[in-house]
Amino acid sequence: MEKLHPLCFPLLEAPDEKKSVKTLYIDADEDHVSLQHLEKKGDVKISNSNTFMPKLVYIYEGIDADYDRHELINAKYFGGGYQGPEGTDRLWKEVFDYIANAYDEDSIEHIYVNGDGADWIKYGAKVHSKAKFVLDKYHMHKYIAAATSHLMDSASDARSEIWHAINKKNKKLAEKTFDEIIELTEAESKQKAVEASKKYILGHWSAIMTGVRNRKDNIHCSAEGHISHIFSDRLSSRPLGWSVIGADKMAQLRVYKRNGRSMLELVRYQKMQLPMAAGAEALELSAANILSSERKNKRELGELADILVYSIPYPQIKKIASLKNHIWGL
Numbered sequence: 001m002e003k004l005h006p007l008c009f010p011l012l013e014a015p016d017e018k019k020s021v022k023t024l025y026i027d028a029d030e031d032h033v034s035l036q037h038l039e040k041k042g043d044v045k046i047s048n049s050n051t052f053m054p055k056l057v058y059i060y061e062g063i064d065a066d067y068d069r070h071e072l073i074n075a076k077y078f079g080g081g082y083q084g085p086e087g088t089d090r091l092w093k094e095v096f097d098y099i100a101n102a103y104d105e106d107s108i109e110h111i112y113v114n115g116d117g118a119d120w121i122k123y124g125a126k127v128h129s130k131a132k133f134v135l136d137k138y139h140m141h142k143y144i145a146a147a148t149s150h151l152m153d154s155a156s157d158a159r160s161e162i163w164h165a166i167n168k169k170n171k172k173l174a175e176k177t178f179d180e181i182i183e184l185t186e187a188e189s190k191q192k193a194v195e196a197s198k199k200y201i202l203g204h205w206s207a208i209m210t211g212v213r214n215r216k217d218n219i220h221c222s223a224e225g226h227i228s229h230i231f232s233d234r235l236s237s238r239p240l241g242w243s244v245i246g247a248d249k250m251a252q253l254r255v256y257k258r259n260g261r262s263m264l265e266l267v268r269y270q271k272m273q274l275p276m277a278a279g280a281e282a283l284e285l286s287a288a289n290i291l292s293s294e295r296k297n298k299r300e301l302g303e304l305a306d307i308l309v310y311s312i313p314y315p316q317i318k319k320i321a322s323l324k325n326h327i328w329g330l
Contacts, residue, residue, distance in 0.1 A: 001246060004246060004249045004250060004253070005245050005246060005249060006270075007249050007252070007253065007266075007270065008269065008270060008273045009252050009253075009256055009266070009269075010266075010269050011094060012076060012078065012094075012098055012259060012261075014098055014101035014102035015102060018101075018102060018103055018104045019061075019102065019103050019104065020103070020104045020107040021061050021103060021107060021108060022107065022108065022109045022110070023061075023062065023108070023109060023110045023111075023112070023217055024059060024060075024061060024099065024103070024108060024110070024111045024112075025059070025060050025061070025062065025111075025112050025114065025219065025220075026057060026058070026059050026095065026111060026112065026113045026114065026124065026131075027057070027058055027060075027114045027115065027136075027221050027222060027223040027226065028055070028056065028057045028058075028113065028114070028115040028118075028120075028121045028124060028223060029055075029056055029115060029116060029121075029223035029224060029226070029227045030053040030054060030055045030056065030118070030120075030227070031053060031054050031056070031227050031231035031232055031235060031236055031251075032051050032052075032053055032236060033051065033052045033053070033054060033231075033235045033236045033240075033242055033247045034050060034051065034052075034236065034239070034240065034241055034242065035050040035051065035052050035241065035242055035243065035244060035247070036050075036241035036242060036243060052081070052242065052244055052247045052248075053083075054079060054080055054081055054082075054231055054235070054247060054248065054251035055079055055080070055081075055082050055087075055088075055091060055120065056077065056078075056079040056223070056226060056227055056230060056231060056251075056255070057077070057078045057079060057091060057092075057095050057124070058072075058075050058076060058077045058078065058226065059075065059076050059078075059095065059098070059099065060072040060073055060074060060075040060076075061073040061074045062218065063218065063220060072222070076098065076102075076259060077230070077255045077258045077259050078091060078094055078095050078098075078255065079091075079230070079231075079251055079252065079254075079255040080248050080249075080251045080252040080255065081244070081247070081248035081251065081252075088120045088123060088124075092123065092124045092127050093127075095124070096127055096128055099111075099128075105130075108130055109130070110130060110132065110214070110217060111128055111130045111131040111132070112131075112132060112134050112210075112214070112217065112219050113125040113131050113132065113133050113134065114133075114134045114135075114136045114219065114220075114221035114223065115133070115135075115136055115221065115223060116135070116136060116138075116139045116223075117135055117139065117200070117203075117204050117207070121133070122207075132210050133207045133210070134207055134208075134210050134211040134214075134219055134221075135204045135207040135208050135211065136221030136223065137211075137220070137221065138221065138223075138224050139200075140166075140201070140208065143196075143197040143200045143201060144159055144162050144163070144197065144201070145159070146193050146194075146196070146197050147162075147178065147181060147193065147194045147197035147198065148162075148181065150185065150187070150190045150193075151181070151184065151185075154184075158177070158181055161177045162174060162177050162178070162201070165177055166201075166208060166212065167212065169209055169212060169213075171202065171205050174201065174202065174205075175198070175202060178194060178197070178198035178201075178202075179198075181194050182194050182195065182198075230254050230255065230258055231251055231254060234250060234254055235247060235250060235251065235254075
């Protein structure tokens with residue numbers, strides 16, 4: 001905790017040369033992490049107030065299907081706490097600033113923002129003029145299954161009717177199918193489930209149609225799996241209790257590592273931030289410039305660049321030599 005809480009993380013740097021692509025994909029989702037406390041121990045009284053939801057956003061250029069398991073092409077990850085409207089603004093600014101610095105925006109024709117329909121995800125699709133929100137198929141399947149699972153032998157037929165309406169881009173037919181399912185449903189609790197599914201599917205109809213009309217762009221969303229591997233595996237899959245700052249920093253650390261960034265550089269970055277935070281105006285180089293210099297050294301020196309160099313005082317050398325002489329009987 002003492003090492004985690006004070007961590008500062010450098011922004012993800014774009015490559016030196018901009019790439020030209022026609023389509024970019026952005027998947028987004030959040031985890032649900034249990035908190036021990038908000039500001040101090042004992043201040044969590046209401047069950048629904050002890051949940052922290054770190055956000056995850058990642059950009060990629062498509063899916064490489066040559067592997068046994070599909071792999072995202074040139075994926076870059078962003079995430080952490082980013083709570084509230086200000087946090088959401090900051091997160092999407094980082095994402096689209098990276099796109100502006102890493103890609104030739106004139107060559108981009110479409111940016112598909114995929115997610116479950118949360119307001120903060122849909123907000124991201126409004127930040128860029130070429131971005132469009134697409135409802136991910138995982139949640140479509142989930143809600144359609146919830147609306148039909150109680151129909152027993154007729155469930156498969158009912159699902160087919162809903163998917164037929166979606167593929168035909170016929171909203172009225174989809175609404176009619178949901179209404180027919182409600183009429184066939186006797187239990188009040190099941191009726192409410194069907195009503196919720198109907199509201200969800202019809203409420204996101206425009207986002208669903210964006211995916212249907214642009215099938216040629218092979219739009220998929222793997223956000224649920226990424227949340228599981230990047231966040232939940234460390235933060236929420238076991239009954240752990242976090243503080244707000246601890247969960248936020250761990251989420252950022254997991255994202256930092258997922259991007260394949262150097263832990264040694266992260267340690268060095270902390271040392272750079274200390275004098276900067278203290279207001280040392282004498283520093284002429286920014287942390288980003290220093291890290292860039294470190295990477296240049298690594299290209300020239302290879303693995304030797306990561307060897308730590310120590311300066312040992314002469315009295316300490318005498319003690320080490322004496323200890324070795326004692327151990328080896330010299």
